[in-house]
Each structure stands twice: as structure tokens, then as C-alpha cells.
Amino acid sequence: MSNSNHIPHSAEQSQFLEVIDRDEATARFQQHLQLTPLGDEDVPLAEALGRVLADDVISTVDVPGFDRSNVDGFAVQSSDTIGAMEETPCKVKLNSETITPGKVPAQEIQAGTATTIATGGMIPRGADAVVMVEDTDVETSNDGPLLEIRRAVSPGNRISFAGSDISNGETALRRGQLLTSREIGVLAAIGRNSVSVYRKPRVAIISTGNEIVAPGGPIQPGEVFDSNAAILSAAVQELGAEPVVLGIVRDDEQKLQAALDEAADFDAIILSGGTSKGEGDLSYKAVSQLSNPGIVAHGVALKPGKPICLAVSDGKPVVILPGFPTSAIFTFHEFVAPVLRAMAGLAEEGRKTVSANVPLRINSERGRTEYLLVSLVQGTEGLVAYPMGKGSGSVTTFSFADGFIKIDQHTEILDSGDPVEVQLLGQELKPADLVIIGSHCLGLDFLIGELNQRGIHTKVLNVGSQGGLAAASRGECDIAGIHLLDEKTGEYNRPFLSDNLKLVPGYQRMQGVLYRKDDARFAGQTLQKILATVLADPECAMINRNVGSGTRILTDRVLAGQKPAGYTVQAKSHNAVATAVQQKRADWGIAIETVAERYQLGFLPIQEEHYDFVTPADRTNSPAIKEFQRLLSEPQIRDSLAEMGFRFPD
Numbered sequence: 001m002s003n004s005n006h007i008p009h010s011a012e013q014s015q016f017l018e019v020i021d022r023d024e025a026t027a028r029f030q031q032h033l034q035l036t037p038l039g040d041e042d043v044p045l046a047e048a049l050g051r052v053l054a055d056d057v058i059s060t061v062d063v064p065g066f067d068r069s070n071v072d073g074f075a076v077q078s079s080d081t082i083g084a085m086e087e088t089p090c091k092v093k094l095n096s097e098t099i100t101p102g103k104v105p106a107q108e109i110q111a112g113t114a115t116t117i118a119t120g121g122m123i124p125r126g127a128d129a130v131v132m133v134e135d136t137d138v139e140t141s142n143d144g145p146l147l148e149i150r151r152a153v154s155p156g157n158r159i160s161f162a163g164s165d166i167s168n169g170e171t172a173l174r175r176g177q178l179l180t181s182r183e184i185g186v187l188a189a190i191g192r193n194s195v196s197v198y199r200k201p202r203v204a205i206i207s208t209g210n211e212i213v214a215p216g217g218p219i220q221p222g223e224v225f226d227s228n229a230a231i232l233s234a235a236v237q238e239l240g241a242e243p244v245v246l247g248i249v250r251d252d253e254q255k256l257q258a259a260l261d262e263a264a265d266f267d268a269i270i271l272s273g274g275t276s277k278g279e280g281d282l283s284y285k286a287v288s289q290l291s292n293p294g295i296v297a298h299g300v301a302l303k304p305g306k307p308i309c310l311a312v313s314d315g316k317p318v319v320i321l322p323g324f325p326t327s328a329i330f331t332f333h334e335f336v337a338p339v340l341r342a343m344a345g346l347a348e349e350g351r352k353t354v355s356a357n358v359p360l361r362i363n364s365e366r367g368r369t370e371y372l373l374v375s376l377v378q379g380t381e382g383l384v385a386y387p388m389g390k391g392s393g394s395v396t397t398f399s400f401a402d403g404f405i406k407i408d409q410h411t412e413i414l415d416s417g418d419p420v421e422v423q424l425l426g427q428e429l430k431p432a433d434l435v436i437i438g439s440h441c442l443g444l445d446f447l448i449g450e451l452n453q454r455g456i457h458t459k460v461l462n463v464g465s466q467g468g469l470a471a472a473s474r475g476e477c478d479i480a481g482i483h484l485l486d487e488k489t490g491e492y493n494r495p496f497l498s499d500n501l502k503l504v505p506g507y508q509r510m511q512g513v514l515y516r517k518d519d520a521r522f523a524g525q526t527l528q529k530i531l532a533t534v535l536a537d538p539e540c541a542m543i544n545r546n547v548g549s550g551t552r553i554l555t556d557r558v559l560a561g562q563k564p565a566g567y568t569v570q571a572k573s574h575n576a577v578a579t580a581v582q583q584k585r586a587d588w589g590i591a592i593e594t595v596a597e598r599y600q601l602g603f604l605p606i607q608e609e610h611y612d613f614v615t616p617a618d619r620t621n622s623p624a625i626k627e628f629q630r631l632l633s634e635p636q637i638r639d640s641l642a643e644m645g646f647r648f649p650d
Helices: 022-032 181-189 227-238 253-265 283-287 327-342 442-453 463-475 526-534 551-559 576-581 593-597 623-634 635-643
Strands: 038-043 075-078 088-099 113-117 129-132 134-140 146-149 171-173 196-197 201-207 243-248 266-271 293-298 308-315 316-320 353-357 369-377 380-385 405-407 419-424 433-439 458-462 481-482 499-513 540-547 588-592 602-616
Touching: 022 293, 022 308, 022 327, 075 146, 075 293, 075 551, 113 588, 171 181, 171 442, 196 433, 201 227, 201 253, 227 243, 227 266, 227 327, 243 253, 253 283, 266 327, 266 369, 283 293, 283 308, 283 316, 316 327, 327 540, 369 419, 369 433, 369 458, 380 419, 433 442, 433 463, 442 458, 442 499, 442 593, 442 623, 442 635, 463 481, 463 499, 463 602, 499 576, 499 593, 499 623, 526 551, 526 602, 540 551, 540 576, 551 602, 576 593, 588 593, 593 602
Parallel strands: 088 113, 201 243, 201 266, 266 316, 353 380, 433 458, 433 481, 540 588
Antiparallel strands: 038 196, 075 113, 075 129, 088 146, 134 146, 293 308, 308 316, 353 419, 369 380, 369 405, 405 419, 481 602, 499 588, 499 602
């Protein structure tokens, strides 16, 4: 009898086990996987590029470690430049000292004097500003050289204050961050020569098929170069994993099984080709021998990519991608990439340009094109681009910025609300679950770290209490940290709220006078005696806080309108105050007790202040804000904050 109706075995095609949708396939696949990093290891800084941080990086130093000049010029007391103009310059005596980078100033700036200083030079005691060399002339006189100043400067002009970039105790980088050149710069700036990173997942890549040949060799009709291995290897590297290409395996069941055995010690296995279950496609047959649980999906309702096969063996992902390159890379990014990202502790990145508005007036110098780094937050009418204001010497702005805007050389001013185009810094903009703008606090740093561990993606901009309050009023943030003292009532924070804001009680922290423990003018004295001393002694210099900060309001209240020596010298953080006192550039200042302890300084309590949080009233029911409030109420969290020196009212 004729056997002409017999179908050759090689032509038979079994149906897929079960064609399911993408979400179902993902769920089946991932439920058997532990989507967490695989462990951590310490690597030298030189080898850390492209790795993912396994722990928060806490700075143990201030950056900069001292008040330094941003320009070549002259260190002065700003009060000596009042009224200085081209037509009517001011004149001061030029000291003989020249301050270059790395040199500790030996001469104090007295009223009516100035000292030559280079970019990066340490600001001498008594100075509170730097005049650019372009705005001056030097002339001779019988009493020595005189400096002619043709432009007035205000306190703090052209000075980067100690700790204004990174403060001792500040979280410089957070667990889970990808280490690019920007983050490497941050680590180097704080003195780290090694860093703890997640171990890279090792991924075995196997190409299958008789028609596949390695690139670079001869090719015969019917054969194709193996592009999948190269594509997948690069894609695996982009995800923070380590690809190992095990080569091309012909359609031979024993050789394929040997390749799988060789790959058994890897963290993941990717095969390309051999998913359709025909006689010539043996990958499926080999993978079908796996167990616990083995194949979980074979056939997904995708175009391209229907024949993908997903398996798990003892917690290890084993995936057979379609042979066609387009299908292979598409299904890789749909199913494999999320798993490898989780195993490597890495988040996905992308690039694009977005439209935004600026929230405040921005001045630019006419005649020069300016590139301004910005951080993006969601406002009530679209994205808002906040300028990153730490200055050109900062190493952290690139790390925390989302992108930059270009200000044309003919543009002097961008007004509040003006539209801008933001070029993202090589990453896809991902909206934060919680935007926090306001006053910086080490306690808030701790809370943010806890939120990140709970899956709440945060964005933080430290702009001061009043800046945070304004941002909350405009709907540009979810939470603002503030500690503003109402001089009329003596009450913190609540008197400053408008009807569209709600107060979330935070914690209390002690403000007081910081001084060196061996300074007899302060040690063991009362506040009244200290005030009498500093007001009577012009050699006893204070370091003040910036206008608009909660601490400055308290300081002015304590001083009751009086201005002791150093009053105009302003620092922008508690840490900068402590650094100035510790380095003897000032003798005292007002800051929180936690910072005094960190810097081993003497501390005289003045007043316990309330560091609270403000939220827009229409967002109080958002999941992220509710989680933040729950965090504040947890006993373990409160105990940790108490150990840091913060207190919750009874």
C-alpha cells in the first residue's frame, strides 16, 4: 500500500503548549524568581563605573572642606564695597599676602583691607565676599598698594561655603544608583577609594541552529551570521549584568544538553532559536527536561515574539528567544530585561527632551551661552524646571539633575513661568512618587532612605524653609520640610500656612550656640554672658546663616537687632557653620545639636525648634504622603531618629 499520504516527521509541527497574553506570561515567569540583587562586593573606585550601589554612601567630610573663592580676585569685607561704581570706586589697603589653592591664610581681613586670592583659595577670617579681578585696579601710595574696587559685592558673593556641596553626614549617593562618571566624581570628592556594589549577574548566551555562523568567517548559501549573540551580549551589559557567550550549538541534542550543563553555574541562561518545537529546533526539547518548575510559558500573544519559551529551574531563569533578531530583542526587553535589572539592582534609562517652565526668575550673563542644570518636578500646569544652584565647582549637581536648559547669549533674564526645553541627561524622565522641597535635615535624609527601601521613589531639592513653603503653595512638591519661627507669636511653622496647605507634625531638634570646647569665652557660660562677650569683643567672630533660613530667624531674634563681629558672613547649612567654627574661621554660630556632636564642638542650648512638614491640602490622601505619615509614626523609626538627636513631643 502506498505511503504517499505519510507526513515526514521533520515537517510535523506541534502546537504551543498554551498561547497566553503578555501579563499572564510575565506573572507565571516572575512568580518563581527572586527579583532582588544577588549579593554585594567591594570594588576599587577605578572599577566601579557602570556598577550599582549596594549601600547608601554617607559623606564623612565636607565638600568643599573650607570656604573657598570661586574666582581670581580679592577677599574683602562686603561693607567696604558699598556704593562702588565705575565712576566712584572704593579704595582699600591691599595686604601683602597672596592666597593660592592649598595655602592656609595667615592674615585676617580687617575693615578697609583686602587680600589677593586665586580661584579655589581658602577664604581668610574676616572676609565675607570676593571681588573679581576684572572689577579692580591696583595703585600705589605712600602707605603701600591700594585696591580700587569698581563694583559692589554683597555678603557671600563668589564664595563656595564649606559643606555647601556635600556635608559631613549627608547622604551623597543612595543604594540602587547606577555609577556613571558623575557618581564616580562624587565618590572621589568625598575620599572614597572603594565602594560596595551589587554583584553582576552572570548570563550565559547560547546561539542554536545549523544555519548560524560566527561573524568574521566565511558564509555559505542558506547560512546567516550570528547577530543575536552580539545584540544580546550588549543588551545584557547595558542592564548591569555580565554576558558570557558560549558560542554556537548545532542542531544536536547531545551538544545542546552539554551546553546547558556548562551554563548551569550561571545566574541566567538565554538561548536564541529553537522555540517552535520542530524537529530541527532542539532547544525546546532540551529545556523541557528542566524541572522545579521547568517551562512556565511557551507561546505568548505577541507580534513579533509569539514562540518565546520561558522556564525557571531552581529559581534560575532559562529563556529561549525566537531566532529572528527583531523578535529576539523585542522579547528580551519584554521578559528578560526586567528580571536582569532586578537581579543587578539597576533601573532602566532613556533619553529625550521635555518641555517645562521655570519657577523663578533666572538671571544670565549677557554675551555668553549658559547651560543650566535643572531638576524637574510636576507642577499644577506641567513640568517645572528647578535650577540646580550649587555652583560650577559642585560635583553633585550632575548626579541629582534631570537635565539642562540652554540660555541664549542674548538672553539676560528668564522670568518665572517662562517655557524652556530640557535635555535629559541620558535617562528617561521618571516621575517621582514623592517630591520633597524645603530645608535639609539629617533626620529627613534618614526618612527618605527608608521610603526608598519601601519602593517610594523620591526627589529631593534642598532650597530652604521659605523656598519649600513657596513650592508647596504653588503645588510643585508633595512635602516641604520647614522650621520657620514666627517672631510675633514664638510659634513654629503653623502661622505661615495658607488655606491650601496642611501641616504634618514632624519632630523637634535643639538649636544652640556652637563653639570650640577649649574656648573659655563660651565653655560653661550662660547665653546672656555669651551675648555680652561677643557684642563687646570685636575679635570674637560669629558665622551667621543665610537670610530666609529658619535658623537665621532664630538668630536675629536672639540678637535683638544687634550685629556682632562676623554677622554678615553667611553659611548655607548647619554643617557649614560647624566647619567654620571647627577650623577657627569663626568662633561661634547657631546650629542644631546633632551637628555639634558630629563635629565634636561645644553646644549651649537656646531653643528647641519644630521641624515639620507641609503638604498641599489637595494631596494629603495620596498613597506616598500617607506612607510618609505612617513612617513618622512607627516606633522603630522614632527610636532611630531619637538616636540621631531628634525628639518627638509627648
